[in-house]
Amino acid sequence: MDITVNILLTIATAATPLLIAAIGELVVERSGVLNLGVEGMMIMGAVGGFGAGYLTGSPWIGLLAAIALGAVFSLLFAVMTLSLATNQVATGLSLTLLGLGLSGMMGTSFVGQPGARLPNLDIPGLTAIPVVGRLLFGQDPIFYISIALTAAVMWFLFKTRTGLTLRSIGDSHTSAHALGIHVIRYRYLAVIFGGACAGLAGGHLSLVYTPQWVENMTAGRGWIALALVVFASWRPWRVLAGAYIFGAVWIGQLHAQAFGIPVPSQLLSSLPYLATIVVLVLISRNKRLTMMNTPASLGQPFVPDR
């Protein structure tokens, strides 16, 4: 029983950063912007979160630093693609490359140091409920944030007028502009929100998941988050489901390695990546459905006539 609960707990821990990063990117893509820099923003959040936590001794300051660093880093992308109308794919890639380099440089002195860990936030009384108690109410704080974030984004996108405006920009920025909607301003805010989420997701890795700094410790999670958004057809609750499926794959292969299953560990390690490909194939093969769901202006640069 305890083993099951522990495994489920670790799945939640593995799923949380994927969920947060993917929810952030979902908002960005709903506004019609494709930011391929999630991996870069995430690793910046990870190094910033670890660094601030390590230097101040407070994981909470680390958490704030992770969010801030992710947001600032995404601002770079926003200026390039929104104000200078650069190619979003290339700019996103360069954000990732720059993030991997910068974080490696910033983190040289952190390698091998013990970090600050964000304590679990047990909700008194409720954790005593068998099984679900610890699962739902005995987790780290970012877990609660991730669930609240998903619900909030769902509400925002589909229940508020601002959310409707954001979706309309993703559908057609020219129409939105003709109606007097500030396309660029909305997109700036969406991109920065996505950056803050990616930073938070990175912070989770270095403050909760493995409280230490390891170079390239995001290990492709940013890219998997991007795939999750496609997998989820740009719907928040499906992102939630997808993130937990991937969390399970991630934890499953780790446990399989620990149990010494007679399969090369490298094959097990490659499972999350192979699973991503399989999932993308399954979801994309219906071209009509994909076209229906994809924000129509996704990835298109927008330059208003003056």
Add this chain to the structure above:
Amino acid sequence: MSANQDGANLLEVRGLTKIFGTLTACDHIDLDVAKGEIHALLGENGAGKSTLVKMLFGTLEPNSGEILWNGQAVTITSPGFAKKLGIGMVFQHFSLFEALTAAENIALSLDDGSPISTIAAKARALSYSYGLPLDPQSLVGDLSVGERQRIEIIRCLLQTPQLIILDEPTSVLTPQEADKLFETLERLRSEGKSILYISHRLEEVKRICDRATVLRHGKVVGHCNPREETAASLARMMVGNDVQAVVRAPARGIETAQPLLEIRALSRKPATPFSIPLRNINLTVRAGEVIGIAGVAGNGQGEFFESVSGEVPQQDAASVRIRGKDAGGLGITGRRLMGAAFVPEERLGHGAAPRMKLSENLLLSRHATDGKVFVGAGGMVKSDAIYAASQRIIEAMDVRKSAPDPEAAALSGGNLQKFIVGRELDRRPDVMVVNQPTWGVDAGAAAHIRQTLIGLARSGSAVLVISQDLDELFEISDAIAVMHNGVLSKPLPIAEATFEKVGLLMGGAEPGHVEHVLETS
């Protein structure tokens, strides 16, 4: 904004100027719109009408000049501000969101925070009171062009504007739908609203407008009362000289001529969520004739063109036959090699690559048909040959340009269209299929292109023209068929075709119903 004398001008425009790079799109424009009038803004494509109204609606910023609203100078910085002043706009290219519902589309342009359900109810009520019924819950992507325009109009009316700007509203309507629109406009006028009506269709301007301002090359060339003018005198003001009328000698012996393009039971499933299926289309185009296909935009013309051109090949090889041979299974290159030539609707990005030179754009449709001439051993492009050939076409079609071999995007719409049509004519094709030959083209170029198409047919080719412009089809066609919702009617010989008949077919009436409706009207 309440204290105004009656009869005063609602809107006055003084010396408004807009410059794009080296082009002065609007040059010291003066314009007055009185309260309770329908004011026409007349001009050819490229005369500066759209630029002017974009400045009035705040999407473009003028370089100089002033705008007076109720006698007060205003700077319209954004559409939001224009709306607050009381200016509403119905765009030519609708500013709608296909993935959202009609109600959501309307909500997006209203500033009040009322819930969507309230807005939907208001919109439904208003739409029925104006006789423009609308289902607020429907997804815009599923609606016809006419229905989409209704959303634009209702959206505009819900903002209770004092001035409504309509940009070429009838270009997407059947003649009957246009009549309905005119009734609505007259009712709005009787309610004291002002309307700025942009069009290049002279008959409708004469019919509903009280005054007209005529633009040419970005300048105002005159104000007039259109009811006192003739269509010819208005046209002369618009164009600056008399447009050469298109001459169409009657086709002879068509019945016995060889069929060069045959379409047999052509059907196609919709390729994208919002596209139209084609249903059992049959048509024969014989040597020497021009067949026109009329229809409101978005009724399957684009899908039909793709299927006939071979951009999307068919399963059934016999569904398209060129010069008596099956071509349905072939791609566009294979069909070109059989003697067919194609001109698509979109010039930039479909018929031509915008950022490539004209000579390279020549290669686009002719790399295979003239493979020996333009492409040498090992797939090397003969740049001298394509340059010489493109200059030959430029000369033959009188293409005006600023550089010897400019990028396609640097040409005006009319000149690029002349080049694209000329590129195909230069091959002397046996079959020519053209989608919207003169869409957005100035009158001189349009007349030139139409005359060339007739000439091609009379020299023994089969010409198929798909167009939304009924005037054009009546000018050049020997018979007109109508496409509605993916179904093609039987061609009406031009002698029997009337605007009413064709218009009813465009609206989806069964051919059998035509006489009945005509009797009552």
Add this chain to the structure above:
Amino acid sequence: MRLELIKRPQRSMLFSALSPFIAFMLTIIAGAILFALLGVNPLKAFQIYFIEPVSQVWQLHELAIKAAPLILIGVGLSVCYRANIWNIGAEGQFILGGIVGSIIPVLFPQFEGPLVLPLMLLFGMVGGAAYATVPALLKTRFNTNEILTSLMLVYVAQLFLDWLVRGPWRDPKGFNFPQTIQFNDSAILPELMPASGRANWGFVFALVAAVLVWILMSRMLKGFEVRVLGSSPRAGRFAGFGINRMVFFAFMLSGALAGLAGISEVSGAIGQLQPVISPGYGFTAIIVAFLGRLNPLGIVAAGLVLALTYLGGEAVQSALGISDKVARVFQGMLLFFVLGCDTLIHYRIRLIGFATPKLEAAPKLEEVH
């Protein structure tokens, strides 16, 4: 404050030529700030970073060794990106090229002679091309996003190589080190001028590939097809060019060149397979491709510049104790500035301050973002 872009009627030839240089200058300025922040005299750092690594002949050889894979991969990627096809998995194709190319020397070490090397190179190209076919196939058959699939395959390739050199291909006499046997002499890519340095034939391959691809892109119908499909896919379809065929062509060409780079690196610079055979060449080559303006001849120059950032990174690490990750930072910044400067080719940029509202009557001032 905000920026406004004003479209130029024609692309600016001036900025088309200047943009990489402006970008490089901006990178230098940003780099100076970075070094100053790290507490190093920027002038001294630049001396060590950019000048010293190329001050002697043998060092130029090292530069060529680093530049060769970058140019080879970058040239292939430029074809993809011109076609608007986003292969970002060149790192994986590089690794697979290295693995497949090593089949002969690892599994048949007794096979020697002049045929060995050409076969290895061919195998390497086939390996890279075959691996690149996977995302192409998924894209054309299942409409799957090639950016994500090609990238995921990089991780898989890295793990596959790791397994090979720790498992079945490990040198039995290698004291359990994770590496294959040393290749025999006929499987080693010869050096160009052994007297003066280590540079091998890989650099020649890179130059030849650049020239050939330049001819393909600028003089041949196939290159025209690539450019049309990349810039206006509908016009490409109208021309009768098949987008699916193009996806395969671009992926396989770039995969083959990445594979060639992989086996050249393994048989030239390394001489055996190891768990890691690339310091991120496949990703850095993306920067090379853009810095070279997606023009194969420009890519040769860009490849040399980026190779220098690698050498410079190693130099500052040993001389100043700064992490060699600084090279990655330089590369990332360079790409950023290149992309930003390219905006100048198609647009003029107008800076707008906090504009004072022009009219009091406006009910609501329009804020600037």
